[in-house]
Amino acid sequence: MSSHSAESVDPGKVSLWDYEHHGHDPISTRTLGFWLYMLSDAMIFAALFAAYGVYVRNAAGGPTEADIIHPIYAMWESVVVFTSVFAYGLGMAALKKGNRAGVINGLLAAFALGLVFLGMEYKEFADLIADGAVPQRSGFLSAYWTIVLTHGLHMIFGLLWMLVMLFQVMREGFTQNVVYRLINLRLFWHFQAIIWVCVFTFVYLKGVL
C-alpha cells in the first residue's frame, strides 16, 4: 500500500481512468447481501434464545417444560425439515446441470415436506391449546411459543418464496435474477434447518434433561 509516495510521477504513464466494464458480478453481490441479511436474522434468534434461557424457569405455577415438550415428536419434525433441505439441495444440483425439471421437482419436494413440517407444528400447538398451555399462561409459555413460531413464520415465508420461484423457473428459466434468488433461497432454507437444530437442542432436548 503506497500511502504518500514522494517520487514524482510521469503524467503520461499513469492511467487515471478505467475504461473497462467492471460489471460487478450481480449474483455474488446479491448473495453477499443475503448473507448479511441472514446475519441480522441470526441476531433475532440469538436474542430470542438468550431471553428463553431466562424465561424457561418462569412457569408461574403453570405447565413446565417437562410437561409440554415432546422431543421424540420434535425429532420427527427434524427429520422432515432435513429431508426438505436435502430435496432442495438435489434441486440445486440439478440447477448446476441446467436441468429445469430437476429444479422444479426438487422445489416441489422441498415445498411438500415444508408443508408437512408446518402441519406437524400445527398439531403440536393445537394440542398445547387443548391442554391450556397457551402463551398467555406464563412467561415460559410466552417465550416457548414465540421462539418456535418465529421459526415457523420463517418456514411459511420460505414456502411462499418457493411458490414464487417455482413459477419463475417455469416461466423464465434460469435467468440471472432467477438463479440468484434460487441461491439465496437455498441459504434461507438451510438456515431455517440450522435454527431448527438450535430449537431442537435448546428447547426440546434441554427440556427433558
Next chain:
Amino acid sequence: MLVDLQGPWNPLFGRLGLLLEVHYNNPVLFFAFELSVVVGVILLFWATCARKWGYIWREWLTTVDHKKIGVMYIVVGLVMMFRGFFDALMIRSQQAIAVGPDSPGVLGAAHGYLPPYHFDQVFTAHGMIMILVAATPILVGMMNIIVPLQIGARDMAYPYLNALGLWLTVVSAALVMIALFIGDFSHAGWVGLAPLTELPYSPGVGVDYWIWSIQIGSVGTTMGAINLIATIIKMRAPGMTWGRIPVFTWTSMASNIIALTSFPVLGVTLALLTFDRYLGTHFFTVGLGGDLMMYTNLFWIWGHPEVYFVVLPAFGMLSEIIPTFSEKPLFGYVTMVIASMAIAAVSWSVWLHHFFTMGAGPNVNAYFSIATMLVGIPTGVKVFNWAFTMYRSRMRFDTPMLWAIGSVFLLISGGMTGMMLAVPAINYIVHNSVFVIAHFHNMFLLIVYAAFGAVTYWFPKVFGFTLDERWGKRFFWFFTAGTLMVFIPMYTLGFMGMTRRLDYVSHTAWWPLLNAEMVGIGLYAISIACFVMQLAVSIRDREKNAVGADAWGTSRTLEWATHSPVPYYNFAVTPIIHDRDEWAWRRKHGLTSLKPDRYVDIHMPKNTAVPLVLGVLSLAFGFAMVWRIWWLAAISAIAMLLVIIYRSFDKDTDYIIPASDVERMEKEMLARAERVEGNAPAPGGAAGGAYASPQAPSKRHQGD
C-alpha cells in the same frame, strides 16, 4: 386470543373512538398543528403553482440515486431535529416556570403550562425523535451520499433497497408526527420503561405509536446497513484496497456492522412488548413469569451499540474535515481504522452500565465498568490523531473546521464525564440525575457538531455551491453559546441532585440555573434562525458561491475527483486509485483534469415507484396496528407482500447511458467548472488547464 381493551373498539374504526376523549382545546397542540398545516399547505401550494409535481415525482420520490436519497434522509433528519428542538424548548421552559410551591400554573397544569401526562409525552418524543429520526437519518444520509463517492462506485449495491430504507425511515417520522395530532404519544420515556409500557399502565395508543414508529424505522435502518456494507465490500474502484479506503468509509463500515447486528435485537424487544400489549403474553409484565429487567437488558443490548452506531460516522466526518483544513494527511490512518473497529467491538459488551443500580453483584458491575472504560482507549487514540493532524499544520478556520474543533472539545468533555459515570460508585450517586442527561447530550452534541460540519463541508459537492461563511459562523457561535449555557448548568444541577424527567421542580435553589438553561435554549433558537438565514443567503448567492470539483482547494479523498454537483452517474469513467489520499495525490502530480481520453457506456438502475408504494403501505399498516384496525392492517400487509412479489417479476430495471450522452453531459459540466473557476477565487488552481496548480495553496497564503 387478543387482550381485552379498555375503552371503545369497533371492527371498522378500531380504537379511533378514543379520539373523542382527547382534548383538542390544548393551545400547545393547536400551535403545533397550525404550524405543520400552514407549512404543509404553503409547500403544496408552491409545488402546484410552480408545476413541480412531475419534477418532484420523477427526480425525488421515485429516485434510486444514492445522492438524492441521502439528501432526502438529511432533510427528514433536519426537519425532525427542528421538531425535537421544539420539544426541548417545552421541557426547558416548563422546568424554568414550574419551580417551587408558589409557581403558577396555566392551561390546566398545576405548575407551569404542561400537565404531567403531556410533559411525559414531550420528553419521550424528544428523545425518540432526536436519536432515531433526527441523528440517525442525518448520518445515514451522509453515508449514503459520500461512501459510494469515496470508493469510486457508480451507485450503491442495491439502489432499490436503498430507496426502500429511506421510505421506511420517513414512515417512522410520519408516525411520530401523526401521533402529535391523532391520539397520544408514549409517556414512558424514549427507552420505554417496563412495565410502564404494559397495557394496564399505558392503556392508550401512545406506546403503540412509539413501538410501531421505531419498529418500522429500524427495519429501514437494517436494510441501509446491509446496503452500505455490501457496497463497501463489492463496489470499490480498481486500486481502492482496504488500506486505501478513506476513514469516513471505514467508520461507516464499523457503524453499519453495529446497526446490522443490533437493530434486530431492538426488533425482538419491541416485538415481545407488542405481544404483551396485543396478545396478553407475559414477557415484561409484573407477575405470571414476566421479567421487567429482561426488557431493560434487551433494550440496551441494542441501545448501547446504537450510541456507537451514531458516534462512529461522526468520528469519520472529523477525520475528513480536519485534514482538509489542516492541509495535511490524517495522522495515524491505520490506528484510526483499528480504533473504529475496536469501538464497534467493545460497543457490544457495555450495555449493563445503563443500569448499574439494578442490583447486579459487584462482579457484574466491575466487569461492565472496566468494559466501559476500555472504550476510552480507542477514543483517546482518535483524539490524539486529530490533535497531531492539526499540530504544525496550516490550519484554516472555515466553518466546517470550527464545527470539527468544537466537536473534539465536546468529545473530550463528554468522554471525561463518561469515565466518571463508568465508575459504579459514582454512578450510584448520579444515577437518573440530570448529570447523566448532560453527559449524553454532550456526546450527542458532538455528533450534531460533526454532522453540521459535514453538511457544510460536503454541501458544495452535492449542490455545486458553498454555504455562506458569515451566517455559518454566526450559526456556529450561537449554537456553541447555547450548548455551554444549557449543559454546564445541567451538569451542575446533576451534582446538586436534580433528577431527570421532572415536570415540577420542588427546590427553589435550582431556579437560577434552570433560568440559565432557558437562556441557552434561547441562544439555540437564535442559532436556528442563523441556519435558516445561512441557507437562504447561500441559495440567493449560489452563482457567486459556485465551485468546481475541489470546493475547498485542499480536499484529499476521492469524492472530490468528480464534478460538483455530482452527476447522477457519479464518475464519467471509473477512477483508478493510486494512493490513500487519491485526490491529494493527483493534485500533487498535476493530474487533476476531469477529462478522460474517451467515454464509455454507463449501466444504471431505473427509477421506480415501488419503494414509495411500500412506504405508503407500511404507513397504513403502522397506523392500523396502532389503532387496532385489523382489516386495514391485514390488507396493507398482504398488499406489501404482493407488491414485493410483483416487483420480482419486473425485468426492466436497468438501462444504459450511451457514451455519446455521457460526453455531452461531461462537456457541459467541464464548461461550467471552467466558468466557475475562471471568476471565483479558486483555491484549487485555475481551470482550463483544469486544476493545473500542483500544490494547492491555502486561501490564506494566496496573496503571497
